Amino acid sequence: MKLLLTFSRKGRSDPGREPVIARVVKETGVLINVEKANIDSMAGEVLVDVPDADADLVRRRLEEAGVTVRVMENAIARDEAECVDCGACISVCPQEVFSFDEEWRIRVSSERCVLCGKCIQACPHGALSQQG
Amino acid sequence: MEKSLDLINARIRDGTARVVTAEEMPGIVDELGEEGALAEVDVVTTGTFGAMCSSGAFFNFGHADPPIRMERVWLNDVEAYAGIAAVDAYLGATQEAESKDRPYGGAHVLEELVAGGTVELRATSHGTDCYPRRSITTQLLLEDMNQAIMVNPRNSYQRYNAASNTTDRTLNTYMGTLLPRCGNVSYSGAGTLSPLANDPGFRVIGGGVPIFLAGGEGMIVGEGTQHSAGGGFGTLMVAGDMKGMRQEFLRAAVMNGYGVTMYVGVGVPIPVLDTGIVRSTAVRDEDILTDVIDYGTPRRDRPSLAKVSYADLRSGSVEIGGETVRTSSLSSYRRARAVATELKDWIERGKMELALPTRRIDMTKRARPMRETAVTPRVRDIMNRQVISITEDEEIRVAAKRLLKDETNHLPVLDENGTLVGIITTYDVSKAVVTDGKLRQVKDIMTRKVIKTTPDEPVDVAARKLEQNNISALPVVDATNRVVGILSAIDLGKLFGGRRRQ
Numbered sequence: 001m002k003l004l005l006t007f008s009r010k011g012r013s014d015p016g017r018e019p020v021i022a023r024v025v026k027e028t029g030v031l032i033n034v035e036k037a038n039i040d041s042m043a044g045e046v047l048v049d050v051p052d053a054d055a056d057l058v059r060r061r062l063e064e065a066g067v068t069v070r071v072m073e074n075a076i077a078r079d080e081a082e083c084v085d086c087g088a089c090i091s092v093c094p095q096e097v098f099s100f101d102e103e104w105r106i107r108v109s110s111e112r113c114v115l116c117g118k119c120i121q122a123c124p125h126g127a128l129s130q131q132g
Numbered sequence: 133m134e135k136s137l138d139l140i141n142a143r144i145r146d147g148t149a150r151v152v153t154a155e156e157m158p159g160i161v162d163e164l165g166e167e168g169a170l171a172e173v174d175v176v177t178t179g180t181f182g183a184m185c186s187s188g189a190f191f192n193f194g195h196a197d198p199p200i201r202m203e204r205v206w207l208n209d210v211e212a213y214a215g216i217a218a219v220d221a222y223l224g225a226t227q228e229a230e231s232k233d234r235p236y237g238g239a240h241v242l243e244e245l246v247a248g249g250t251v252e253l254r255a256t257s258h259g260t261d262c263y264p265r266r267s268i269t270t271q272l273l274l275e276d277m278n279q280a281i282m283v284n285p286r287n288s289y290q291r292y293n294a295a296s297n298t299t300d301r302t303l304n305t306y307m308g309t310l311l312p313r314c315g316n317v318s319y320s321g322a323g324t325l326s327p328l329a330n331d332p333g334f335r336v337i338g339g340g341v342p343i344f345l346a347g348g349e350g351m352i353v354g355e356g357t358q359h360s361a362g363g364g365f366g367t368l369m370v371a372g373d374m375k376g377m378r379q380e381f382l383r384a385a386v387m388n389g390y391g392v393t394m395y396v397g398v399g400v401p402i403p404v405l406d407t408g409i410v411r412s413t414a415v416r417d418e419d420i421l422t423d424v425i426d427y428g429t430p431r432r433d434r435p436s437l438a439k440v441s442y443a444d445l446r447s448g449s450v451e452i453g454g455e456t457v458r459t460s461s462l463s464s465y466r467r468a469r470a471v472a473t474e475l476k477d478w479i480e481r482g483k484m485e486l487a488l489p490t491r492r493i494d495m496t497k498r499a500r501p502m503r504e505t506a507v508t509p510r511v512r513d514i515m516n517r518q519v520i521s522i523t524e525d526e527e528i529r530v531a532a533k534r535l536l537k538d539e540t541n542h543l544p545v546l547d548e549n550g551t552l553v554g555i556i557t558t559y560d561v562s563k564a565v566v567t568d569g570k571l572r573q574v575k576d577i578m579t580r581k582v583i584k585t586t587p588d589e590p591v592d593v594a595a596r597k598l599e600q601n602n603i604s605a606l607p608v609v610d611a612t613n614r615v616v617g618i619l620s621a622i623d624l625g626k627l628f629g630g631r632r633r634q
Contacts, residue, residue, distance in 0.1 A: 084464045086462055088462050121388045124462070
């Protein structure tokens with residue numbers, strides 16, 4: 001399951017100044033896969049992948065540490081009214097989220113998405129957007 | 133055996149015509165043979181649904197009171213061509229809105245109208261004795277127009293080059309997003325369903341033939357602009373009444389970094405008159421070949437990276453230089469199939485009868501490049517031939533002195549054979565000085581990936597390199613990578629000072 005973590009780094013005691021992810025890995029033994037991280041002097045946003053069974057535990061621990069956690073169930077949303085099933089999204093996606101089904105309809109394997117945003121830009125019909 | 137069009141139309145009228153899509157035809161020919169297929173099938177329907185930039189519509193808005201002779205016309209802030217009579221205008225699909233806060237263009241206006249939405253018409257005039265009014269603003273629906281006739285100068289390409297990109301940066305093109313270092317291939321066209329691929333000899337596709345156009349009934353006017361059937365790139369000019377069209381088959385689109393375009397659904401019904409037509413409609417994706425072109429070359433004639441078939445392209449990946457590269461389609465096969473299927477339904481229900489061309493399209497014609505009467509300036513015309521350079525083993529101090537003495541900011545770095553291996557700038561030298569001073573030689577600080585140009589390159593292309601890479605000079609190299617000049621941003625000024633090649 002993908003979790004999107006956001007945290008502040010402004011104050012000395014903010015979670016972003018602490019090795020929160022490493023601490024949760026050490027305490028829980030859950031292997032957390034960091035898929036994307038964007039951290040600057042003021043704030044951070046990290047996308048992690050964790051086994052479904054451990055997601056609640058990891059989420060609870062991170063929240064206790066002051067991190068805002070959002071479960072990314074449908075990271076990328078496809079507007080069926082706008083999509084014409086062309087396939088422009090397929091080859092620009094580094095994660096192979098998109099493919100054709102037998103009927104040449106676009107199939108979205110949203111769980112693979114790492115929110116890079118390439119497909120959103122590449123879609124000629126503005127049919128793709130990032131959740132929430 | 134041969135079959136007449138009259139017989140086919142009689143069967144359409146009494147509901148007994150056998151109509152199949154171009155996708156079904158190869159299998160039928162395999163099973164029944166050519167003669168068998170000719171006896172069995174009366175009509176093959178084709179279809180395509182993709183980006184067709186060369187599209188637009190003529191409108192007649194009716195006269196206002198007092199009347200106005202519209203000189204400039206905008207529909208939802210998108211300018212239409214009004215140089216035709218008082219209340220006529222042509223709106224092109226790729227024309228973009230004046231206020232550019234979001235990508236919005238002619239295609240969006242056309243889609244809005246077909247979807248039943250209201251569009252704001254604004255027009256201005258200088259006023260005449262017979263048309264005194266100087267401006268007008270009004271809200272219009274499609275049904276309010278006397279005519280809304282879509283006339284698309286170039287639709288339904290026979291096939292289209294696929295696109296890839298060998299450069300190091302992502303390109304935003306009319307062929308979509310092209311990832312660096314051949315990271316993907318993008319293509320367009322419906323392959324086996326493509327109208328012109330099913331009649332490459334233009335035997336039954338020509339002027340006057342009824343077609344499916346964006347969900348309504350239309351017709352082929354004749355050859356399209358840039359028609360080049362001699363090279364396998366035939367095109368069609370088509371027309372149809374917008375009032376019969378549907379949003380499902382007419383969609384505005386935006387190619388990121390390129391601009392507005394319009395997706396149009398076109399389907400042509402093909403009467404199966406003889407075995408020649410049976411053969412041409414039995415075409416498969418495997419039979420339709422195209423080139424993968426390097427869009428990284430910003431020139432008219434771009435090199436081909438690979439020859440592939442539509443079967444290869446539609447398989448999801450192709451081979452380029454031994455590497456497997458994923459493909460993306462820009463046109464929708466699913467919707468092309470919907471076009472062919474709906475057209476089939478029309479004919480089965482007797483809604484559309486077929487006609488032979490009243491005007492034939494030339495299958496040998498080739499489009500020519502533009503005749504340019506002014507010489508396009510090349511890098512060699514304005515480059516500086518006095519190149520101050522340095523070798524990679526020199527001390528940084530030497531480089532600094534040379535930069536100072538020759539009042540230049542760029543030193544191409546050469547190896548012992550005189551070929552280009554790097555470049556250093558005054559910035560690199562300054563940086564080396566203020567850091568710890570451990571870096572001693574030119575090769576420690578030089579940029580090894582040099583952005584360069586050639587004497588033959590058009591100045592416009594070189595100027596774009598400077599701009600995109602935020603740099604101020606380009607070494608000019610010959611075919612063996614030896615430096616023959618340097619082009620700086622300052623040299624570009626020569627173009628305006630009359631020092632052009634005579």
